[in-house]
Amino acid sequence: MKNIIIGQYIPGLSFLYKMDPRSKLIALMLLMVSTFILQNVFHILVMLSLVLIMLKIGGIEIGRIARGLRPIMILLIFTFTFQILFVKTGSLLYELQLDFSVYNILIAVGLFIVFLFTRKFMRFRLLYFLVIAAAIMTLFSLYSPGLYLGTRNIQIHTDGVSGAFFIMIRLIIIVTLSTVLTLTTKPTDLTLGLEQLLKPLSIIRISSEEIALIISISLRYIPTLLDEANKIMLAQASRGVDFNEGKLKDKVMQIISLLVPMFIISFKRSDELANAMEARNFVPGERRTRLHVLLWSRIDTIVIIVSALFVAGSIWVVVVW
Amino acid sequence: MNIIEIKDLSFSYLEDKPVLSNVNLEIKKGEWVSILGHNGSGKSTLSKLIIGLLKADKGEIVVDGLTLDEETVYEVRRKIGIVFQNPDNQFVGVTVEDDIAFGMENLCFEREEMIKRIDEYATKVNMQDYLKKEPHNLSGGQKQRVAIAGILAMNTDIIIFDEATSMLDPKGRDKIMEYIKEINNEGVTVITITHDMKEAVHSDKILILKEGEVLAFGKTNDILNDKDTLNSSNLELLLPLKLLYKIEEANINNQEIKDILWQLSLNE
Amino acid sequence: MAIKFERVNFEYISADGSSFKALKDINLEISDKGEFITLIGETGSGKSTLVQHMNALVKPSSGEVTVYGIKIYNDIKKKDRNVKLNPLRQKVGLVFQFPEYQLFEETVLKDIIFGPKNFGVKEAEAIERAKEIIKLVGLDESYLKRSPFNLSGGEKKRVSIAGILAMEPDILVLDEPTSGLDPKGRDALLELFTSIHNELDKTVIIITHDMNTVYKYASRVLVMSEGELVFDGDPLKLFTKKNLIDWNLDLPEIIQITRQLEDKLNIKINKLPRNVDELFNIVKGVL
Numbered sequence: 001m002k003n004i005i006i007g008q009y010i011p012g013l014s015f016l017y018k019m020d021p022r023s024k025l026i027a028l029m030l031l032m033v034s035t036f037i038l039q040n041v042f043h044i045l046v047m048l049s050l051v052l053i054m055l056k057i058g059g060i061e062i063g064r065i066a067r068g069l070r071p072i073m074i075l076l077i078f079t080f081t082f083q084i085l086f087v088k089t090g091s092l093l094y095e096l097q098l099d100f101s102v103y104n105i106l107i108a109v110g111l112f113i114v115f116l117f118t119r120k121f122m123r124f125r126l127l128y129f130l131v132i133a134a135a136i137m138t139l140f141s142l143y144s145p146g147l148y149l150g151t152r153n154i155q156i157h158t159d160g161v162s163g164a165f166f167i168m169i170r171l172i173i174i175v176t177l178s179t180v181l182t183l184t185t186k187p188t189d190l191t192l193g194l195e196q197l198l199k200p201l202s203i204i205r206i207s208s209e210e211i212a213l214i215i216s217i218s219l220r221y222i223p224t225l226l227d228e229a230n231k232i233m234l235a236q237a238s239r240g241v242d243f244n245e246g247k248l249k250d251k252v253m254q255i256i257s258l259l260v261p262m263f264i265i266s267f268k269r270s271d272e273l274a275n276a277m278e279a280r281n282f283v284p285g286e287r288r289t290r291l292h293v294l295l296w297s298r299i300d301t302i303v304i305i306v307s308a309l310f311v312a313g314s315i316w317v318v319v320v321w
Numbered sequence: 322m323n324i325i326e327i328k329d330l331s332f333s334y335l336e337d338k339p340v341l342s343n344v345n346l347e348i349k350k351g352e353w354v355s356i357l358g359h360n361g362s363g364k365s366t367l368s369k370l371i372i373g374l375l376k377a378d379k380g381e382i383v384v385d386g387l388t389l390d391e392e393t394v395y396e397v398r399r400k401i402g403i404v405f406q407n408p409d410n411q412f413v414g415v416t417v418e419d420d421i422a423f424g425m426e427n428l429c430f431e432r433e434e435m436i437k438r439i440d441e442y443a444t445k446v447n448m449q450d451y452l453k454k455e456p457h458n459l460s461g462g463q464k465q466r467v468a469i470a471g472i473l474a475m476n477t478d479i480i481i482f483d484e485a486t487s488m489l490d491p492k493g494r495d496k497i498m499e500y501i502k503e504i505n506n507e508g509v510t511v512i513t514i515t516h517d518m519k520e521a522v523h524s525d526k527i528l529i530l531k532e533g534e535v536l537a538f539g540k541t542n543d544i545l546n547d548k549d550t551l552n553s554s555n556l557e558l559l560l561p562l563k564l565l566y567k568i569e570e571a572n573i574n575n576q577e578i579k580d581i582l583w584q585l586s587l588n589e
Numbered sequence: 590m591a592i593k594f595e596r597v598n599f600e601y602i603s604a605d606g607s608s609f610k611a612l613k614d615i616n617l618e619i620s621d622k623g624e625f626i627t628l629i630g631e632t633g634s635g636k637s638t639l640v641q642h643m644n645a646l647v648k649p650s651s652g653e654v655t656v657y658g659i660k661i662y663n664d665i666k667k668k669d670r671n672v673k674l675n676p677l678r679q680k681v682g683l684v685f686q687f688p689e690y691q692l693f694e695e696t697v698l699k700d701i702i703f704g705p706k707n708f709g710v711k712e713a714e715a716i717e718r719a720k721e722i723i724k725l726v727g728l729d730e731s732y733l734k735r736s737p738f739n740l741s742g743g744e745k746k747r748v749s750i751a752g753i754l755a756m757e758p759d760i761l762v763l764d765e766p767t768s769g770l771d772p773k774g775r776d777a778l779l780e781l782f783t784s785i786h787n788e789l790d791k792t793v794i795i796i797t798h799d800m801n802t803v804y805k806y807a808s809r810v811l812v813m814s815e816g817e818l819v820f821d822g823d824p825l826k827l828f829t830k831k832n833l834i835d836w837n838l839d840l841p842e843i844i845q846i847t848r849q850l851e852d853k854l855n856i857k858i859n860k861l862p863r864n865v866d867e868l869f870n871i872v873k874g875v876l
Contacts, residue, residue: 188415220415223457228690234646235690238683239752240707242675257703260693264738268689269410275374276411279403280424280471283395289429291422291436359771361741460632487769490632490798492837516771557772560842560865567869575876581853585846 009186014059015299016184021193023300024185028177030307035173037314040321041166048169050310051176060180068179069172073126076168083164090159096141097153103146108136191215192292207285217273225266232261323383324350324479324510325371330380332366340366341533344380348526350478353501353511355521355541358530359555364514365406367530368483371512372401385478399428402472404485408464409456417443417459417467418452424475435474442470446500462493469500479510486520498523518559522587529554545586561585591621591760591792592643592681596652599638611638613816615652619643621759624792625783627803627824630813631837636796639813640762643794644681645674656681679708682758686765688737688749697723697740697748698733704756718755726751727781743774747781754785761785762794767802775799779806804828804841805863812836825861843868 011017016024031051038044055062069076115132122128182190195212202208236257237243243254325348333339341363348354358364369375371382373394382389384397402424405411414420421439430438443449446466456464465485472480482501486494502523505511513520521527527544529536529551537550544550548566551558558566565582568575599612612635619626628636641647642654645661653662656677665672685691694700701722702715710718723732726747732740737748746766753761763782767775779802786793797803803810803824810827812820814836820827827833828844840848844861847868851858856875862868 188419216415217413220412220456223455224409227457231685232690234641235683235685237646238644238678238685239691239704240675240678240756242707257693261690264693265689272405272407272410273413275369276403276405277413277423278374279372279398279401279405280413280475281395281398281427282423283427286427287429288426289432289435290426291419291432291439293432359773360743491839492631555773557776560846563865564846564869564872567865568872571869571873573873573876578850578854578872578876581850585849 010064010183012059012184014057014184016058016060016180018297018299019184019303020294020296020300021185021189022196022294023296023304024181025190025193025197027303027307028181030304030311031177032174034311034314035170037311037318039166039318041162041169043314043317044166044169044173047314048173051173055176055180058180058184060183064183065176065179068183069175072171072175076171077126079167079171080164083167084156084160085154087160087163088155088157090157090162092155093158093161094156095153096137096155097151098137098140099144099151100140100149101144101146102149104139104144105149108139111136111139187219188216188292189294191219192290192294196294209288210284221269225262228265229258229262232258235261322350323347324352324385325512326381326383327371328381328383330367330370330382331378332363332370332375333378339533341370341530344530344533344535346528346535346538348510348512351505351508351510352526353505353513353524354526354528355524356512356514356528356530357516357518357521357554357556359516361532362530363533364516364530365483368403368481368512368514371481372403373397399475400477401479401481402475402477403481403483404465404468404472406484406487408461408468408488411468412456412464415455416452417448417454417456420456420467421471421474424471428475438474439470442473443467445473446470460493462489462496465489465493465497466500469497469504473504477509479512480504481512481514483514484516485513487515487517516556518556519588522559529556531555541587559586590618590655591657592619593617593655594642594652595655597642597649597654598651599635599642599647600650610816611635612642612649615639615818617811617818617821619760619792619794621792623786623790624794625786625806625808626792626794626811627807627809628794628796628811628813629798629800629803629838634813635816636813637764639818640683640764640794640796643760643762644678644683646678646683676708679704679756680758681760681762682753682756684750684753684761684763684766686768688742688745691749691752692737692745695736696733697735697737697751700737700748701733701752701755704752708756715755718757719751722751722754723748725754725781725785727777743770743778746770746778750781758791760792760794762796764796765798766795767797767799782806800828800839800841801843804843812838828861847871 034047035044038047055065111132115129119125119128185193191212194215195208198206198208198211233243236254241254241257242250325346327344327346330341330344331339332341344367346354356364356367366375370377371384371389373389385400387393387397389397412420413423418439421443422435425435425438439452440449443452446469448463448466448470451459451463459467468485482497486497489497498520501511501513511524513524515521522541522545524541526539527541528538529544531554536554537544537547545562551562561582565579565586568578568582594615594617597612597615598610601609601611628639630636638647642649642661643656645654645656648661648663648665650663653660655661657680659672659674659677661674692700694703698716698719701719702712705715705718706712719733720730723730728744728747728751732744732748737745740748750763750766761782766782767778770778782793782795783806785791795802795807807824809822810820810824811818812827819836820830828840833840839845843864847858847862850856850872854875858871862871
C-alpha cells in the first residue's frame, strides 16, 4: 500500500526512452491514422510485423504488452465472433447445423452453470470459457434428443474471417502503440509533452499550461487518495460497515459512508493546497519558467519522418492497389 | 529596523465573532518570534493575513516597508515563505525536485539556477538523495524538510512556520527545530506559530495570543518570568518552570536551584 | 484472555514486488478487565498494523490472533466460509487517528448511532445510548443536532469516540487520539479515557508518541520497534531501562528533569516522582 506505481512507466535505455514525448505523441497519432487507412488484412499484418520489430529494437518485452491487452480481451473476442458469424459476403467456408431441443438446451444451461461456479478455481479462465463454449456448440450440432425446437445454421464466410482478423489486428496495434507510449514515458514528461502540443489551443482561450498543471497535481495525489480511501474503509469497517459480507440494501449507505469523508477531506485539501501554491508565488495565468524542458533530438526527427512516410505509404498502397 | 509591522489588526470570518482584534506586533530583521496560543486563538489566521491569503477588516500590515494591499500582495509574498501544518497538503510537485522547484518556477528563475539551488538546498535539509522520490514514499518530516528547501531556494527574507511540526513524531519535530535554528542563525527572520512552549523558548521573543487578543509580547526571558500572564494564558507551563514557581511560592530562597531550573526552562 | 497474538507476522507486498515486514513474530495477551495500555514506538514501527489485527481489519500473514474465542489466521475465509468477523469489531472498538475518516452523517446524532445500528441495535435504543454518551465525552445534548463538520478539531474527536463508544465495546483502542490537540485539549481527552477506564471498567489501549501520557496514565506499556514487540510491562520499569535510545524513545519530562536535577545538585533520588508536586516535595526535602 505504501508503494503505488503511478502509470505504467518502467525505466529503460532504448531509443524509445531517449525520444521526446512530443515526437512520441505525434508518431502515435500518425501510426494510428495508418491503421485506419489500411483496409486489407495482409497490409495490416505487414504493419503488425513492423510494430513487433519496433518492440524488438526498443527492447520491450511482449509480456508487458500482453498485460496491456488484457483489459480489452473481452472486446477483442466479441468483435471477432461478431465478424465471423454475421458477415455473409465472400465464399462459404464452413457450415455448422445446430439443432435445438429441450434436452440439449437443458444440458447446455447446466454446463454454463457449472462453468459459473467452477471458473473461480481455474487458472486460465478465458481458455476455460472457450472450451465450454466449444463443448456447447458441439453438443447442439451432434446431440438433439427430446422435443425438437428448431434449427439454426452457422455459416462462416471468407470475408468474415479476414474481417475478423483485420479488426483484431487493428485493435492490437492501437493498444500496443499506446502501451509503448505509457511504458516508456514518465507521466510527468507525458504531461509536459501534451502541454506543448496543446499550446495552439490558447487561440480559443484554453490554457494548456493550466491543463498540464491540473494533470500533474492529479497524478501527484492519486496515491495519497488511494491510501486515504483505504483508511476510511477500515475506519468505517470498524463501525460495523461490512464491505464484504453486507447485504445489498446496505450497499448505498456503505458507499455514502466512504464517499462523504473522501469529499470533505478533498475539499479541505484543495483549499490548503491552493493556499500553499499562492504562498509560493503562484499566480494563475502568469508566466512561469520550468525545471523540466523537452529536448528534441535527431532520433525524434527520424521517427517523425519514418512515421509520416508510413502514412504516405499506406495511402499509396490503398489508392494504387 | 522593523521588517514586519502590524498595527491594530482585526479580522473576523463572521461579523459577531472576531478571530483577531487589535493585534499590534513589530518584528526586527533577523529576529525569531514565536506566536504562542491554544487551538482557536487565531494564531494561524494571523499568518494567513501577513501573507495576504486573507484580507484584514481593519488595521495595517507593513512588510519590509511595503504596506500590504491588493497591489503589493505579490511583492510581499516574494519576501515571505511559509511552511504549513499538513505535510501532505503543501507538496505540489510530483517528485521532491519538482516540489523544490515550484516556487522558483513561479518566480521565473533560469533553469540552470534552479538546478543549482535544488542541489544546494536539498543538501541543506539532508534530502539530496531523495530528489527523484515521490511524496508518498516520504515521511511527514521529510516532506516538511522538502517544503523548507523549496522556500529557502526562493531566498525569502522571512519564513513563517505555521504549526509546521504539529503533525510530526518527536524525531521529525526535533529535526525541523534544528533547521529552524540554523536558518535563523543565518540571518533569516523567523516566525514560528505553535502551542508548545517548549518550542517557543528557543526564540528571541514570544507573543501570546488568547482568544484573538495579544496577551503579552516581549523578550522570551521576560515572558517566562511573568507568572501571572502565563497562568492566565491557558497554556501548559514548562515543567521546570512550574517547579520554579512552586519554589518561589513556598519562599524557598535557594538561588542555586532557581538558576538551575531557569536554565532547564530555557532548554540550555 | 480477550485478545491473544501467537507468533503473528504481517507482510506487505508492494507494487514493485518487494515485501515489507510490518510485524515480526508478535506474542501478546490483552484482557478486557480494565487494563490501561499505551502502545509506543517510532512512526512505521508497526503500531497501527498491530491494533488493526485486534478487530480483524487485517489478517496475519502467518500465526494467529484469537479475539473473543475466534481464531483469525491468513486463509480463514477459505477454510471457514461461514465465519463472521464483523461482530468482533463491536467487541473491540477502534478509533482512527483522524475523525475526518469516519464522520459522514448530517448530524452528530446520526453519526453516533451509525455504528450501533450496523450491529443490529434498534434505532430507539441507539438514540438513548447517544444521549448518554455525548455527555460522557464531555459535550452536551445540543451537539446531537449539529453537523459534525462544523465542530472544532477537539469536538470532532470527541464525537468520533462517542460513535465507537455507542457500540458498547469491551475494549477501546485509540490510534494517536491526542495528536494535533493543544495541551488543554489533550489533557481533557486523557481524563476522559481514564474515566471510561475507571467507571465503565473497559480496557483502553492508546497509541501515542507522548511519554508523559505513558508515565502518567498507563498501567502497562507496549513498545514496538521495527515490527517487533520489544517491551511489554510496567512503564516505570521501561523508563529505568538502558536501551530506550535504541528504540528512539525519550524519557517523560518529569523523569528528565529529575535526572537533570540529580546531576546538577549532585544528589540521588530513589523514588521517581509521578508529578510536579511529588518532585517539589523531594526537592524541598533535599534543600
